[in-house]
Amino acid sequence: MNRVSNVDLALAALLLEAAIGYPAFVYRAIGHPVAWMGALLSGLEMRFNRPAAQDIHRRMLGILTLFVLLAATAGAAFILDRIFSRGPVGAGLLILAASSLLAQRGLHDHVRAVADALQRDGLEAGRKAVSMIVGRNPDCLDAAGVARAAIESLAENFSDGIVAPAFWLAxxxxxxxxxxxxxxxxxxxxxHRTPRYAAFGWAAARLDDLINLPASRLSAFLLVLASIAVGGPPQDAVAGSPQDAVRAVLRDAHRHRSPNAGWPEAAMAGALGLQLAGPRVYGDTLLDDAFMGNGRREATVADIIRALRLYQAACVAQWLVLFAIVVIWRH
Structure with a gap:
């Protein structure tokens, strides 16, 4: 049996992760690859991030830290790729390893938990649930703010946690x-742009911006496609549409403080008839960001549910795109 092609691997890993997620018993037994990366980075940061050093030196040490992290990660992944390079068992293990780098199921469950908490137990429960997936201060959020935060996180993490790793798998x-x-x-x-990390984390932030450029644009495209399939909201809501999604992306995406997050957020906002992003509080700091979309600010639990349906359709659209590439490539 020939080794699994990269596009086949991406498609198979997406389908497997959607079906089973990252099993809890595996997490209890060996942890998670992202946790391993985080542990290594934490140790490197404690060793190299010296607050007394000049910014230029801290920036260089941050570059060194990122290089060590990437070298260790690439080396381990390359070894696994070689070990699992052939045979049905090897292919299955390779797909399983690749699926651990995706988060379709987990993202859906975390965002759904916010909707359930808001609907079942009220604002305080919703704030607690949304604090698990966003960095902003939940105490400053009303019910509509909690719903918007969940939807914004869903849009951004669709790009960062699903489309981007699948793209780089392919x-x-x-x-x-x-x-x-x-x-x-x-x-x-x-x-982060804090005194501790502004210089040391400069390389990580810039490289992350760069490698997310293709996936953020693709994410917006997939969300627009999904909005065609999902259709409009109930009759008593202000509808978004595929056309609104396209208009929001073209008008607003480039205005976001992030070169990438605005693309899926604007597409999501237009598709749902909402206005997302805008000023937000992180800790005690007010971040004055641009608005994505020009719809309602009063997001509801129903909007979170609609956003999840849109997200699911966008995931399916990604599978179909990869399947089409596989078919075309083989012919």
Whole structure:
């Protein structure tokens, strides 16, 4: 049996992860690859991030830290890729390893938990649930703010947690996707504009911006496609549409403070008839960001459910795109 092609690997890993997620018994037994990356990065950061050093030195040490993290990750992934390179058992293990770098099922469950908490137990429960998936201060959020935060997280993480690792799986196999996850993990841990990380995490933040460029645009495209299939909301709501999604992306995506997050957020906002992003509070700091979309600000639990349906359709659209590539490639 020939080795699994990268595109086949991406499609199979997406389907497997959608079916079983990352099993709890596996997590209890060996942890998770992202946790391993985070542990290595935490140790490197404690060793190399020296607050007393000049910014230029801290930036260079941050580059060194990122290089060590990526070298270790790429080396481990390459070894696994070689070990699992042939045979049906090897192919199955390779697909299983690749599926651990995706988060379709987990993302859906976390966002659904916010909707359930808001609907069943009220605002405080919703704030607690949404604090598990966003970095902003939940105490500043009303019910509509909690719903918007969940939807924004769903849109951004669709790109970062699903489309991007699948893209790099298709392009670079297991090593490509693993290095993407290592960079994304580094950005989430040290890529902050704070006194501690502004210089040290500069390389991680810039590289993460760069490698997410293709996936963020693709994510917006998939969400627009999904909006065609999902259709409009109930009659008593203000409808979004595929046309609104396209208009929001073209008008608003480039105005977001992130070069990437605005694309899926704008597409989601237009498709749902909402206005997302805008000013938000992180800790005690007000972040004055641009608005995505020009619909309602008063998001509801029903909007979270609609966003999840849109997300599911976008995941299916990604599978179909990869399947089409496999068919075309083989012919």
């Amino acid at each position: 392009v670079g196999g297991l090593p490509g996707a693993a290095c993407y996850k290592a960079t994304n993990t580094a950005d989430s841990m040290i890529g």
